[in-house]
Amino acid sequence: MPSVHRRPSWYLPERLATPEAVFVNRREILAGLGLGALAFSLPQLACAATPPPASMLAPAVGGRFKERFPAKRNPAFSYGDDRAQTAEEIAGGYNNFYEFTTTKDEVWKLAQGYQVDPWTVDVKGLVKKPFTLDLDALFSRFPLEERLYRHRCVEAWAMQVPWTGFPLRALIDACEPLSTAKYVRFLSFLDRKGLPGQKEASWYRWPYYEALRLDEARNELAFVVVGSYGHPLPMQHGAPLRLAIPWKYGYKSPKSIVEIVLTDELPATFWNDSEPNEYGFFSNVDPKRPHPRWSQATERDIGTGQRRLTLPYNGYSEQVAAMYTGKEY
């Protein structure tokens, strides 16, 4: 029934996008995080909930590549003075990953044990040197570093995460793009049997696909992520590799990538195809451009519950503003 169109739950940005007091009270924070996170992060208050198992944060590649972690932190990237690192169990317990479920605090449970080994990523298209990375190459071909990045979801929640990975530019340079290449397209995994979201939410155009303009992909901030909090990624964050494009809304950072294609045509993207009036190609964080159904002026930090002003380009203007005229949507 391809004509059936249902709004996913995250089109209503829950209560997060509605104006709240600057500091949300403690009970509200706990309710927003779910009982699991409550027990895990605030054990002194955990009268009823069962703590999440240690496997919640376990690397999806198991014990492999341990020796590459933690990677050296790159001091050029920090959260900024106004915000602190989000606790690992909070970032890992509140996820958008529709391949598993649209319920953010259930993703980690459904994602546990998902097999990503073996895995390959094809890098191809308008390039001189196409290549395929298997897991060994993914974790060793490019030197790993740790960067502290801010993350802003279009639903008006935000977090701060130490990602481990390598600059997307290093991967792009390695394939030697032809001069005709203008865009980079990313494809996530397709597994209609093994991924409950792909099986049940069959109206979506699976697999998830995203794209960047080539200059954006080569910006110093664009990062290929293989780890978080000093170890390889747990599944819910998009193992074995995802992007972190911190000046754009979170949906521009696809998870569990299997294909990277250099192309000369503006690629279609998953959310733009679904709701063209709501999600543009560029999707740079912009507090002055409200989403058609909610404001983007403020954001809620999922770690502290604090609501703060959203910054243009999520605070990364210095690194990225020169790429834009300001009219990109």
Ligand SMILES: Nc1nc2c(c(=O)[nH]1)N[C@H]1C(S)=C(S)[C@@H](COP(=O)(O)O)O[C@H]1N2
């Ligand atoms: N393949 C895939 N990638 C995805 C998504 C998804 O549903 N599927 N959700 C996006 C959205 S909306 C956000 S906010 C981030 C969330 O990343 P996190 O769960 O690691 O915080 O992943 C993005 N990448």
Ligand SMILES: [Mo]
């Ligand atoms: Mo998002």
